[in-house]
Amino acid sequence: MLTAWMARCGIHARTVDKRSTKIYSGQADGLQIRSLEIFESFGFCDRAWKEANHLIEMCMWNPGSDGVIRRSDRVPDVPVGLSRFTEIVLHQGRIERFFLDHIKKHSKDSIHVERAVVPETLDISEDLCDEHSAESYPLSVKLRHLTDDEAAPAQNKGSTTSDGLFRSNLAEDDTDALIEKAKEKQGTSEIVRAKYLVGCDGAHSWTRRQLGFQLEGEPTDYIWGVLDIIPITDFPDIRMRCAVHSASSGSLMVIPRENKLVRLYIQLNEIKPDASGRADRSKITPETIICAAQKIIAPYSLRYEYCDWYTAYQIGQRVGTDFDYKNRVFLAGDAVHTHSPKAGQGMNVSMQDAYNLGWKLGLVVKGIAQPSILRTYQSERRRIAQDLIAFDHKFSRLFSGRPAKDILDESGVSMADFKEAFLKGNLFAAGLSVDYGASMLVAKAGDASEQGDGTDVSSQTRVVGKQELATNIKLGMRFPSFKVLNQADARVWHFQQRLQSDGRFRLIVFAGNVLAPPQQARLTAFCAALSSCSFLAPHLYTNIAVLTCHSAKRIETELLRDVPAVLHPFDQRTGWDYDSVYVDDASYHEGYAEAYAGYGVARETGCVVVARPDQYVGYVGALDGDAGWEAVEAYFRGVFV
Secondary structure, X not given: OHHHHHHHHOOOOOEEEOOOOOOOOOOOOEEOHHHHHHHHHHOOHHHHHHHOEEOOEEEEEEEOOOOOEEEEEEEEOXXXXXXXXXXXXXXXXXXXXXXXXXXXXXXXOOOOEEEOEEEEEEEEOHHHOOOOXXXXXXXXXXXXXXXXXXXXXXXXXXXXXXXXXXXXXXXXXXXXXXXXXXXXXXXXXXXEEEXXXXXXXXXXXXXXXXXXXXXXXXXXXXXXXXXXXXXXXXXXXXXXXXXXXXXXXXXXXXXXXXXXXXEEEEEOOOOOOOOOOOOOHHHOOHHHHHHHHHHHHOOOOEEEEEEEEEEEEEEEXXXXXXXXXXXXXXXXXXXXXXXXXXXXXXXXXXXXXXXXHHHHHHHHHOOOEOHHHHHHHHHHHHHHHHHHHHHHHHHHHHHHOOEOOOOOOOOOEOHHHHHHHHHHHHHHHOOOOOOOOOOOOOOOOOXXXXXXXXXXXXXXXXXXXXXXHOOOOOOOOEOOOOEEEEOOOOOEEEXXXXXXXXXXXXXXXXXXXXXXXXXXXXXXXXXXXXXXXXXXXXXXXXXXXXXXXXXXXXXXXXXXXXXXXXXXXXXXXXXXXXXXXXXXXXXXXXXXXXHHHHHOOOOOOOEEEEEOOOOEEEEEEOOOOHHHHHHHHHHHHOOEO
């Protein structure tokens, strides 16, 4: 994800991976709603959507009074109406392929993943960290190149099935061993000088260790196994997402996948951590895992002829004390937060860390944005990680606990509580409850440090938006989507689709009723200020794209007559821009979405919204002449150089 941003922003970057190949089996598989919206903004969501299995319903299986499991409830996998997407599952290797193809397309092969390469040393020139000039390279990294054999992870000798245990938190990190092995063979090395470094290097993060940062939290005694199999079973809901609680043998989760595969998360009650707090992974094989699953799912039968991959992990929740060092070295994903995988958050939240950071780095490196915006990465994403850990702490314990036999059985887990936690956690799990606090990038009222993780993200030009003008376009949250029509050709679009991830902010003008003379006068004055603003002139269209949605009747409105030219600029070679002006009106084939009502915007007077390059809302204000424009300009003065 981070490399995709570098490619889109035209940044010279290097991406190194200690493994010799991309993933071909196992690992993460769930894609939540927000991740799919992000994929669409990059232009490859359709590939994932076509190949994936779609999760529509969640079934809950619990023991009856006789101790036999039975289906106790059905609920939608995600609440209805959240998005045009639902949760899907697809092999992580395919997701990596979509990213690799995207990176190649937008970097023209100047950026690629360099495999079998490990970082050996990191040196930081402290005196240069605060100097963000074009000549400042405060970081020096020694890279060691490995052979493919050296980079290949050790597999479980007792199994012929692909073993994911080497990536599990049950395994020790092998980075230092790989480096020492390469030194013995005098493998090649090089020194790279860099402006910034990002460690997307997992729970054992080498980068985090170099900085001396810690993960705070505690492990549990719950050990879970994972199998990717084609099941042979009489269990009736094997093609549904299921949570199965047995009376005394533990719990399992069923995740139906593509190509008849099913992923099973299985509680391993008979595997316990030793005195060191870590379970012996040599005792964990596909056979031990399937035996545990068979006990949980009884009286139904379960076996397999084909197993694609397996692993095991120990549930624990930890979050990093710091996400960056002097805004030069950053950590993302499992390097700064670890948790159980059953809520489908690991890959999704990790990608969204990088989605938050990537465009900020890109704009700062290019000299477009002030380096101070980099402080918002920790403020925004560490707060999300803290929320994630709290959510996973509750959800994983409800999942792993023994079901209560009756209301007097206080030591057991109430299945009503489990269902409530699942339903309440759905918005969070979907990635749509992310709410960034006040900063130079989010024009919210209130104390910025309290709304984030305590990081100082104050700005000399403090702007506070007018949330009441767009009650459902929440400051700090992702720009929601409703259907609108292109003014020029009447085609229906989800408005969010027009916010592509290309590194540009969006100035979204809800122009209101452009055929009403008073509103036309307000719009004309606003656009005159936009056209004549000397500060934003270099950024208009290159770093700020302009989108418009009006509320007049489409067939009564003329683009060239009723919409100021700055909102659909003219190019000598390509003519007028027909893709920037939309209308909230009835379509021929898809009804009337009532976008203004959905967004909570007044149809007559409209408003103006600024969306960041990552689609999160930075500012909401009035569509007035000088006063309205001055606040928009002030917002961008706090962001751009």
